[in-house]
Amino acid sequence: MTEFFQSLGMTYEWAWFTATIAGILLIALPLMLAVAMIIYVDRKVWAAINLRRGPNVVGPFGLLQSFADGLKVFLQETIIPSAANKGIFLLAPIITFTVALLAWAVIPFDAGVVLADINVGLLYVLAISSLGVYGVVMSGWASNSKYPFFSAMRAAAQMISYEVSIGFILVCVVLFAGTFNLSGIVAAQQEFGLGIINAYVVHPLIFPIWVMFFISCLAETQRVPFDLTEAESELVAGYQTEYSSMSFALFWLGEYANILLMCSLNTVLFFGGWLPPLDIDLIPWFDVPGIVWFLLKTFFFFFMFSWVMATVPRYRYDQLMRLGWKVFLPMSLFFVVVISGYLMATGHYGAAA
Template identity: 85%
Template sequence: MTATFIEWGMDSGWAMIVSAIIGSLLIALPLMLAVAMIIYVDRKVWASINLRRGPNVVGPFGLLQSFADGLKVMLQETIIPSAANKGIFLIAPVVTFTVALAAWAVIPFDAGVVLADINVGLLYILAISSLSVYGVVMSGWASNSKYPFFSAMRASAQMISYEVSIGFILVCVVLYAGSFNLSAIVEAQKGHGFGIINGYWFNLLLFPIWVMFFISALAETQRVPFDLTEAESELVAGYQTEYSSMSFALFWLGEYANILLMCSLNTLLFWGGWLPPLDIPVLYYVPGIIWFLLKTFFFFFMFSWVMATVPRYRYDQLMRLGWKVFLPLSLFFVVAISGWLMFTRYGVAA
């Protein structure tokens, strides 16, 4: 895109800026539309599992329900508690929303279809996702209310705990792929299983790693059964209790953008990204972005399925799972996978 603008006679500096803005909008605007639609899908899945109808009035089949909810939120008054720290109170949802969008800059939707194809894309994802805890802590502290404050402490401990395990899980993927670049990780999965299956999920050493990653993703995004930060019986609505209008909506947009991010990472790291499930030439006639979206949607369905069927954990169970189960297991697999690769991939050269 930058080269095209330069050919049109634009200065190289302005061409880079304009192309970056256009690329950002091409990701942000469809992502916001996708967030609106997956909220609808989320509610429909819950309703189906609970034998209810779900949204079915606003628009055909209820498809416009999310937009009606968004309009309702926009028309509400923004109420700031009198004892709150107003500056931090208003900045917190902006931080959560901005961080959720920034992570999508390195997500490849297809071969070459990525805003920033950097060599350390996986490290960028890990760094950006860890910043989301700041928005939660800022909102809980600035609200000057005990329920949001308790929720912010719970959320920060929970997110930090599972980020440690996710870090070691990503190390296992990097060891197999030999790169931090997300596009290179996807390409390394081509024909990984029996020379025909595209994806690391088929690997006996990496399949347990994917299971841990999926569960850790649920905890990282505070979804059931790990939604202790929004436990109504204890914390009313969690760190969002004192928020209303668009500030409340920004939290929800950021939360669902993070959920979609985790679904896409499941796709990219373990299930072949934009590659078809099998390395068969005829399947490559389907555009890669279609395979990517189908896989991502499948993982979002799994997120909704878990939310509608699994009971909530106690907080001590949640922390025990993170520190006493996932952390030792992920460390064990780092050692096992590195040892296996040393003996199989690099043993002959040594």
């Protein structure tokens, strides 16, 4: 893209700057549209499982319901509690929303279709996603209300607990791929299973860590059965209870952007990213663009998120923390040792060298 703008007569510096801004907009604007539509899909899936109709009035088949809700919150008044710390109170949703978008800079949608194809892309995602806890804690503290503060402490403990096990799970993927570059991880999955399956998840040592990763993603994004920041009895809406209008909407948008991010990470790390499921020349899906495969796989994982939310009962908070620290952390450490030993025994590292 930089070369294109240079061909228009721009200097390299201005061409690079313009290309970067264009790349950011090409990711951020469709992502915002996708967030609006997946909220609609989320509600439709819940309704279908509960034998209800879901949104069906605003627009054809209710497709414009999310946009109507967005217009409603945009036109509402922003109310700031008189005892709140106004600066931090307004900064918290901005941080939550901004951090949710930053991680998408290194997600590869197709071969070469990535804003920043850096060698430490996986570390970047882990670092950026861990910053989301700051917006949550700031919102709970700045509200100057006990219930949002309790919810913020719960959310912080929950996010930090499951990020630990996610970190060790990602180590297992890096051991197989031999790189932190997300495009490299996808490329390493080509013909991985039986010479025809483009996915890591088919390996018997990787399937259980994918299950742990998927469950940890639910906890990291505070989805059912781990939505303890929005307990129905004592915490009302959670750390965003005191928020209204667009400040509340930014938390909502950031939450769904994070959910889509986790769905895309499932796709990239375990299910072959933009690659077709099977590497067989006889099947005509090689003509399907890679970005279509990426979006289909990501949508499949979002459907699984919605399915779990509509069917699985909520955990107690002590069960949530026990699962993270006493089950997933020891198991992820165990698999790091087992997988590294397996790869050493099979000469994987020697072949990579």
